[in-house]
Amino acid sequence: xxxxxxxxxxxxxxxxxxxxxxxxxxxxxxxxxxxxxxxxxxxxxxxxxxxxxxxxxxxxxxxxxxxxxxxxxxxxxxxxxxxxxxxxxxxxxxxxxxxxxxxxxxxxxxxxxxxxxxxxxxxxxxxxxxxxxxxxxxxxxxxxxxxxxxxxxx
Amino acid sequence: xxxxxxxxxxxxxxxxxxxxxxxxxxxxxxxxxxxxxxxxxxxxxxxxxxxxxxxxxxxxxxxxxxxxxxxxxxxxxxxxxxxxxxxxxxxxxxxxxxxxxxxxxxxxxxxxxxxxxxxxxxxxxxxxxxxxxxxxxxxxxxxxxxxxxxxxxxxxxxxxxxxxxxxxxxxxxxxxxxxxxxxxxxxxxxxxxxxxxxxxxxxxxxxxxxxxxxxxxxxxxxxxxxxxxxxxxxxxxxxxxxxxxxxxxxxxxxxxxxxxxxxxxxxxxxxxxxxxxxxxxxxxxxxxxxxxxxxxxxxxxxxxxxxxxxxxxxxxxxxxxxxxxxxxxxxxxxxxxxxxxxxxxxxxxxxxxxxxxxxxxxxxxxxxxxxxxxxxxxx
Numbered sequence: 001x002x003x004x005x006x007x008x009x010x011x012x013x014x015x016x017x018x019x020x021x022x023x024x025x026x027x028x029x030x031x032x033x034x035x036x037x038x039x040x041x042x043x044x045x046x047x048x049x050x051x052x053x054x055x056x057x058x059x060x061x062x063x064x065x066x067x068x069x070x071x072x073x074x075x076x077x078x079x080x081x082x083x084x085x086x087x088x089x090x091x092x093x094x095x096x097x098x099x100x101x102x103x104x105x106x107x108x109x110x111x112x113x114x115x116x117x118x119x120x121x122x123x124x125x126x127x128x129x130x131x132x133x134x135x136x137x138x139x140x141x142x143x144x145x146x147x148x149x150x151x152x153x154x
Numbered sequence: 155x156x157x158x159x160x161x162x163x164x165x166x167x168x169x170x171x172x173x174x175x176x177x178x179x180x181x182x183x184x185x186x187x188x189x190x191x192x193x194x195x196x197x198x199x200x201x202x203x204x205x206x207x208x209x210x211x212x213x214x215x216x217x218x219x220x221x222x223x224x225x226x227x228x229x230x231x232x233x234x235x236x237x238x239x240x241x242x243x244x245x246x247x248x249x250x251x252x253x254x255x256x257x258x259x260x261x262x263x264x265x266x267x268x269x270x271x272x273x274x275x276x277x278x279x280x281x282x283x284x285x286x287x288x289x290x291x292x293x294x295x296x297x298x299x300x301x302x303x304x305x306x307x308x309x310x311x312x313x314x315x316x317x318x319x320x321x322x323x324x325x326x327x328x329x330x331x332x333x334x335x336x337x338x339x340x341x342x343x344x345x346x347x348x349x350x351x352x353x354x355x356x357x358x359x360x361x362x363x364x365x366x367x368x369x370x371x372x373x374x375x376x377x378x379x380x381x382x383x384x385x386x387x388x389x390x391x392x393x394x395x396x397x398x399x400x401x402x403x404x405x406x407x408x409x410x411x412x413x414x415x416x417x418x419x420x421x422x423x424x425x426x427x428x429x430x431x432x433x434x435x436x437x438x439x440x441x442x443x444x445x446x447x448x449x450x451x452x453x454x455x456x457x458x459x460x461x462x463x464x465x466x467x468x469x470x471x472x473x474x475x476x477x478x479x480x481x482x483x484x485x486x487x488x489x490x491x492x493x494x495x496x497x498x499x500x501x502x503x504x505x506x507x508x509x510x511x512x513x514x515x516x517x518x519x520x521x522x523x524x525x526x527x528x529x530x531x532x533x
Binding site: 008051053078084087096104113114116128145 | 211270271285348
């Protein structure tokens with residue numbers, strides 16, 4: 001084959017913005033989170049499992065869920081990771097400061113795990129089974145960033 | 155089952171195939187598969203392409219590789235997901251009796267994008283995506299859940315990496331053949347605790363193609379068929395918080411169904427080789443257990459005993475697996491192609507003694523859905 005310098009075409013800075021529908025269940029979750037700093041889940045009428053975030057259908061039972069229940073705000077770490085490599089934050093396009101923690105948290109009264117940041121300033125306390133509580137943002141936003149992170153309760 | 159794989163073709167897996175377009179990759183893999191089967195493109199009566207629009211950076215990505223896959227004026231359809239699922243669609247077509255030869259391709263080029271942004275886009279945009287979760291951070295949490303539940307150690311995870319990178323030294327298609335030690339793995343950069351850099355598969359480019367034919371067609375050709383004995387796939391909940399991340403329930407179900415079709419009652423004794431979707435070290439162990447090739451929580455111990463080594467009783471990823479090259483989407487089809495070469499006795503330096511093998515593919519985050527293929531030398 002010919003020895004040739006390969007050309008790359010860059011995609012450029014254009015983006016494709018979306019307007020994602022949150023729906024009734026998610027809107028209720030975010031309104032409660034924003035206005036009352038409370039977590040809302042939904043209970044399956046058949047298996048009684050409480051799902052957070054709330055959604056219409058129980059995947060296990062294939063039935064519609066309508067009974068909203070308050071869960072949390074405290075919970076227990078189900079599993080977690082501590083990020084030590086600076087990935088690019090998809091929202092800002094910049095690298096996040098490391099280290100930072102992600103966790104799956106079982107909010108009190110819920111049967112599913114809810115994911116968010118976990119404060120890792122004292123890594124020795126971040127363990128599976130550790131009790132945590134949310135720290136809310138000063139600003140009321142109506143999205144997942146109303147929670148800044150969860151922190152381990154001493 | 156009245157269908158066989160009669161040809162396979164793989165490109166080398168590389169960090170960046172900057173000199174080739176997707177179509178160029180498909181052209182190479184397709185022609186290798188056709189040559190392998192001793193067929194021409196006119197012998198192929200339908201085509202399934204497998205790709206992902208996000209990874210390809212274009213919508214309807216399946217269409218861009220059509221010409222190079224010989225689809226012109228043919229029946230062509232597409233699957234978005236892992237190649238094993240594309241192949242399952244092809245198999246269904248073969249078994250319908252309406253098609254004699256189905257060509258399946260799967261491609262991706264991880265080198266063209268920022269993989270953490272692509273995998274972040276797989277998460278729910280309402281609750282998860284804004285937090286920056288990506289494949290590695292999510293899998294790190296699954297790794298921790300699995301290790302916590304089973305007592306599997308970081309050293310056992312590291313041993314998977316040592317085994318697979320070593321196996322890759324005899325695989326001319328592999329991207330990362332290496333001699334490394336457990337210490338090398340554990341002292342490599344901690345990416346997302348507990349996953350070190352060498353616990354993670356690389357970003358890769360590659361394309362694989364296979365040809366599936368019905369039994370009537372197989373009788374008419376000279377190619378050495380590998381028979382499809384059982385295929386099943388199964389899916390779990392979308393939200394990872396809904397699942398028990400320490401277990402692979404969907405894989406257990408898929409494996410049970412595939413073994414049942416193949417008449418296998420004791421997979422540990424009846425499977426001779428396995429090519430498994432080891433995107434991360436812990437996944438090889440978790441999926442080995444999900445496939446019933448080890449008891450839950452025992453794969454790490456069996457690995458230490460050498461059972462999964464190339465000269466062990468049940469070689470796993472003798473090719474080097476995804477840890478030695480991970481072209482997303484194509485990766486599962488590579489697993490099938492590798493098992494086919496093993497069963498034909500044409501795997502070169504990585505050859506093991508095998509009559510029956512299992513190939514495994516994953517679609518979705520942290521193993522949301524699994525596809526299991528049981529292949530046999532004999533009909």
